[in-house]
Amino acid sequence: MHALTLIAASLPGLAALGALLFTWMQVGQTSKELRISEHGQITSRFNAAVGNLGSESLDVRLGGIYALQRIMQDSARDQPTVVSVLAAFAQRHAGSSTKSLQKSLESSAEHEPTADVRAAIATLGRRSPEHDGGTIIDLSTTDLRGIYFAEDAPIRLPRAELAEADLRHAQLYGADLHSAMLSYANLDQAYLDEANLRGAYLYGASLWAANLNAADLRRADMTCGVESVNANGEVIGREQCVKLQSAYLERADLRNATMTDVDLSYATLTNADLRGADLRRADLSYADLTKADLRGAKMSGAKLTGAATVGTRGLQEG
Template sequence: MIEPSAAAQLRRIARRRAARDRRRQRSQSIGPGRDSGISRLTWVALAASMLPGLAALVALLFTWMSVGQTNKDLQIAEQGQITTRFNAAITNLGSESLDVRLGGIYALQRIMQDSSRDQRTVVSVLSAFVRQHAPVPVSGFKPAEEYRPPTDVVAVVSVLGNRSADREVTEDGKPLYRADLSSVDLRGLEREVGLTESGMPRRSNFRFAFLTGADLRGAGLENFDLSGASLDNANMSGVRLPNAVLRHAFLGGADLTNARLGAADMTGADLGGANLHNAHLNRAEETNEISEASSSANLTRVSLIGANLSNADLRGVLLVDADLTDADLAGADLRGADLSHADLSNADLTGARMSGAKLSGAILEGARGVPPHSRGGTP
């Protein structure tokens, strides 16, 4: 038989277990609801915290759209402003006042600097201005006389020469457009040559320009870049081209009598039928000695078929691989010139001074007046 005290203790233990079971059941029955409430509160709090970020994102999107529209409006306004400036400059070009015309010329220069897309149009307008105000007469070149181009024409030449060259060629170096200065009268042209940041003379950009039939007698074209330019039948008598670049230029039939071409780069140029009588292609014009320091023209691979080079100063000139077929070199000074692999077929070298000239691999078939000791160069 169980004692009363032991029975009482068992009842207390049973009641405590029953109480724990009830609490556990109650906790399990209400737990999910409480967790669900907590979860909802968490999501609400999270959403509330995201609202400022969403508002900022919307504001940023709106700002981006506004800036894009503003930039578009600004571009339209700028183009409208350039159009207004362009029309005003064109009007000024037609003025009877020199000062007003000069203002129009330099206004077009500024437009060309500000807007690359308008450079082609500006070049076309300025080229037409020169053709209109300084044309070679239909009857032909005027008699030789002291002459200087008008001030506004010189200003246009300066503006054209200072334009950016990078905007006018494709990636492979082909011209997108050309300045057309055909048959213009620029006799005696003189213009200041600016300096680069390094202090070197700045080249005037006339690459690929059309100067066919132009009158350039006595013009100073120092440091001009005439690469690929068309100068066929141009009158360039007495022109000064030291340090000029005429790579692959076309000078067929051009008159270069008494021209000064010291240190000019004429690599690959075509001078077929050109007249270079008494031309000087060496800076050391006043001396009879050729030194390594003297600067001679580079006529490597140049075409001089049938060209008149009689009495020309070609001392130390590079004529490697040059085509001098049927060329007249009578009386020319070729001392120290490099004619390696040049084609001198049927050329006239009567009276030419050729001491120190290099003729290794040169073709001398049918050439006249070649010193006997030079015949060894013929293959």
């Protein structure tokens, strides 16, 4: 009799537990169905946006780009795919640097990428890189002459692939390009003031009269690059060394940068920090090194003919 009483007393609790378990299972099933529905909606939105990228109408293409931007904001798991699509779109619609580099620097000053290319790269440059999942933004061999981003909204393209890109007259104030691949890129008269180029690969690049004031170039690789090699690994042609003639590097941070054989003739390096930089065989003829810091820099074979060295620290006497 006592056992029956105990069972009867526990029945309401067991019933409540059963109801709670049933409710939990229902909530779990509903949540699963909701996720499936959301993924289905994102897939539909993605397909529609990609379809718009192929339109002949500029307005429709822009709509597709902004739709993909919203998908990245709504779904971090889809960001790597969106990044790849937008990079491929920009690379294709901007055109090849192989053709653009045949045009003069003067003509490049008047060139500007189309609105949809600028929008695609702006979307890439203002995303949250931590959700890329290892995806590399590939804009190599792309014509990006005169691309412009406002100083108050710098882009972020760390580790981007920009090898052999045409970036003449590009305006990338404060851009985050740390560890970016810029080998053999042409950055003549580009504006990279206060840009983060820490650890960037710039071997064989051309930066004639480029603006790099207060830029961070710590540990950047600016060594000579080989123009090309054949199938046997044999060098075809001559080495292509970094060109920084007449470049503006006032207050630039070049600590521990590798700059062997770089051409810095007539460059402005006032108050630049070159501590520990490798400047062996560099041409610093007529460069302005006023108040630059060269302590610990490797200078063997460097040319300093006509260089301004008032207040320069680290230069050995003679």
